[in-house]
Amino acid sequence: MTEPSLLRSQAVDGPLLEVDDLHVQFAGRGRLFGTSPPPVRAVNGVSFSIAPERTFGLVGESGSGKSTIARAILQLVDIASGTIRLGGDDVTQVQRKDELKFRKNVQAVLQDPFSSLNQVHQTRTIVGDGITRHYGLKPGANRDERIGRLLDAVGLSREFIDRYPYEMSGGQRQRISIARALAVEPRLIIADEATSALDVSIQSQVINVLRQIQDDSGVSFLFIAHDLEVVKHVSHDLGVMYLGYLVEKGDANAIYDAPTHPYTEMLIASIPMPDPVVQAGRRELRQSFDNDAEPPSPANLPPGCPFENRCPVAMDICREVMPDPTPAHHGGDVRCHLHTSGPELAGESVVEFIKTKAESRMAGSQRSQDKSLTS
Ligand SMILES: Nc1ncnc2c1ncn2[C@@H]1O[C@H](COP(=O)(O)OP(=O)(O)OP(=O)(O)O)[C@@H](O)[C@H]1O
Ligand code: SF4
Ligand SMILES: [Mg+2]
Structure with a gap:
């Protein structure tokens, strides 16, 4: 049996991510007359794929199951059935020893960078930690140079290397989150409402950063948001969620x-x-x-x-x-x-x-x- 590769370095011929007939349920809350409540069917038979260098946008109203799909891909929730493959490998079967490879290849950027960035660390540590963990590059001039290049990529001056999250605006913190995700050179970035909390002008600046990064590095995105116009603007392909079902998917412009x-x-x-x-x-x-x-x-x-x-x-x-x-x-x-x-x-x-x-x-x-x- 061949070892799962989880993409460490090889090119991908087919889709990068394939989600097939995914179902996710959560235990219902409360008890009625001594019987167990029915489960919450958060994701029902969802299938889609993302090719290398493409962006798949997921849109749908609150509670439609978008984040649950993201969390299933990131292995943060158990799936009831279906498969999720990354470069052909089943990610729901990732062994402990392959977890680091998986985490390197799939990164997340979330809505609220204030809570996801450690407030007691400067950018040097926030962005540099992943570089040390995944590439063994210790803190020092070489690592700082790499962090500097990431700050260039997200449109921040290199002085930000010494800043703490509380010294930055929301848009600047979100750029640091993106730099942190990029630091480990992932193949897929899951952006879950990553721009939703930002003002419209800052939102479009951050979206331009994401596009430029895709052009430069070939990373794929799963871009999740409520706002169809924003999602359509950044996505090649689009998926529309309603109550856990993917009710329509295809070319983003053609659907719009x-x-x-x-x-x-x-x-x-x-x-x-x-x-x-x-x-x-x-x-x-x-x-x-x-x-x-x-x-x-x-x-x-x-x-x-x-x-x-x-x-x-x-x-x-x-x-x-x-x-x-x-x-x-x-x-x-x-x-x-x-x-x-x-x-x-x-x-x-x-x-x-x-x-x-x-x-x-x-x-x-x-x-x-x-x-x-x-x-
Ligand atoms: N841990 C959990 N336990 C029970 N139910 C949950 C849990 N997480 C999510 N749900 C339920 O699953 C459904 C899908 O939620 P999810 O967060 O995926 O929706 P969403 O589309 O991301 O919504 P939003 O746009 O508000 O972020 C909702 O009904 C939600 O209440
Ligand atoms: S017409 Fe289509 S969207 Fe409307 S209720 Fe029937 S199946 Fe649903
Ligand atoms: Mg959500």
Whole structure:
């Protein structure tokens, strides 16, 4: 049997990361009449892959399972079933002796650098520790030179080597977090809401840093955020999560221009637009969704599509059967009956279909209002 490589130095031919049919559950809280509560189904049958030098963006509302996927890849939660492969090796089977290799290749940058950076250390230690651990380079001039180059890469002056986290702004701390992740030359960086807490202008500076780093080093990113516009801006490929399901995935620009899942369309319709005419059209479209309906609990998911109670084009089958992924025009897939048992959109955009439905519904309600006024 060959030893798992976990990528230490070899090139990767196929995908860098492959997540296949991943399920993650958490024990439910509380007891009801002496019975165990049902588990929280945080991630349900999620599959996607990330090629070298690519960015896969994950978007979805709070509680949709984005961070749980990240934590499963980082081996911080147990998975119920499925596989996660890095360069072909099953990361859920990593032996203790290979853990250091794994940690070197997969790094994380999280939302709150203030709590993830050790306040009592200067940048020299925060960024340098990984270099010592993974490359055996002791503190000193050579290590400082390497840290200096990392500070150049994240757009900070070399004076930051002597600074403590409390002496920096939020954007500067986030750049230090990125430098710390880069220090060990990982193949994959998981950025979970890494720019969400930053002001818009700082956010775009940090995103530019991430892009430049990808161009220079070829690292791949799993970029997670609530904000579809930000995610689309940085990602080659996009995955849309709803209640633990990946409901749509494929080429980021193609999905943004012509989404195939009603939930993706709802997210796009929620993005404010400077053009008042476009904005009015989007508002109308947004109003066709039931924005006030409570999503089901992940501890009590319905048998059918979990988006059914908010979806303006739901059908009977949607209440009963959860749709399987089916191929879509953007090269990925979509989980929605409109593409299989419904009007057979067959993987094409859902936008015109929803608009037409919304318009005929509005015309219908206008007719009944007119009727009641005249009777
Ligand atoms: N340790 C845990 N124990 C029990 N339930 C958990 C645990 N961690 C997450 N969950 C539940 O799993 C579901 C998915 O949570 P997760 O944090 O992955 O969502 P998210 O998409 O990252 O949300 P956010 O955008 O708010 O960060 C939620 O219902 C959450 O309450
Ligand atoms: S499966 Fe049905 S309810 Fe779910 S998004 Fe598609 S049309 Fe709407
Ligand atoms: Mg999260």
